[in-house]
Amino acid sequence: MNWIEYEQNAELKGYKAICGVDEAGRGPLAGPVCAAAVILPPNTIIDGVNDSKKLTEKKREALFNVIKETAVSYCIAYASVEEIESINILNATMLAMKRAVEGLDVKADYAMIDGNKMPPLDIDGETIVKGDAKSMSIACASILAKVSRDRLLYEYAKEYPQYQFDKHKGYGTAAHREAIIKYGPCPYHRMSFLTKILK
Structure with a gap:
């Protein structure tokens, strides 16, 4: 598999600063959604990088700093x-x-976006379905977004230990749903996501 095929194709079209973009946290019941954009040096493949969902937390944490050090530029938002x-x-x-x-x-x-919908950008780009398993830049972005969001949820867990945000990162596990029913929502919960739980 060629991890940099999409990047190379964009370079052939004359683009110079090609960023991969991915998000973490669309599905959870709590916390913000996080996105990352990463520009890598041309033809860069970082050993061990894969779709963040296929990596262990320990591996993602280790790659987090490697990606930041390797990237020409990155931003987490x-x-x-x-x-x-x-x-x-x-x-x-x-x-x-x-x-x-x-x-x-x-x-x-140029922006390569994971998924099938383009955000409103003032630069050229493309969407790539399952891009985090096809493009090195997008896979790096997926790791930065996932690790950054997980770290935030660890902080929430210290503030509201009863929900165990450190265990499920805000996703709707049985234990998380039970905690919401027992304790009610906290300010970090997305109320529109809780309508079926708080009937």
Whole structure:
């Protein structure tokens, strides 16, 4: 498999600063959605990088710093629980991706977006379904987004230990649902996601 095929194709079209973009946290019942954008040096393959969902937490944590050190530029951005509630999770995800791309300190001229929907960017780009398993830049972005969001949920767990955010990272596990029913929601919960639980 060629991990840099998409990057190389964009380079052949004349683009110079190609960023991979992915998000973490669309599905959870709590916490923000996080997106990352990563520009790698041309033809770079980082050993061990894969779709973040296929890696252990320990492996993701180890790669987090390697990716940051290797990247030409990277940016990690969020859309808040309030924004998710206000504009819905899809639009909030697009907003977080837009913030990540626009927050790069080296301006990207091409964006490869994981999934099938393009955020509103002022540069060219393409969407790649399952891009985190096909493109090195997107896979790196998926790791940065996942690790950053997980770290945030560990902080929430210290503040609200009864929900065990450190265990499920806000996803709707049985234990998490039971805690919501028992204790009610906290300020980090997405109320629009809880309608079936809090009937």
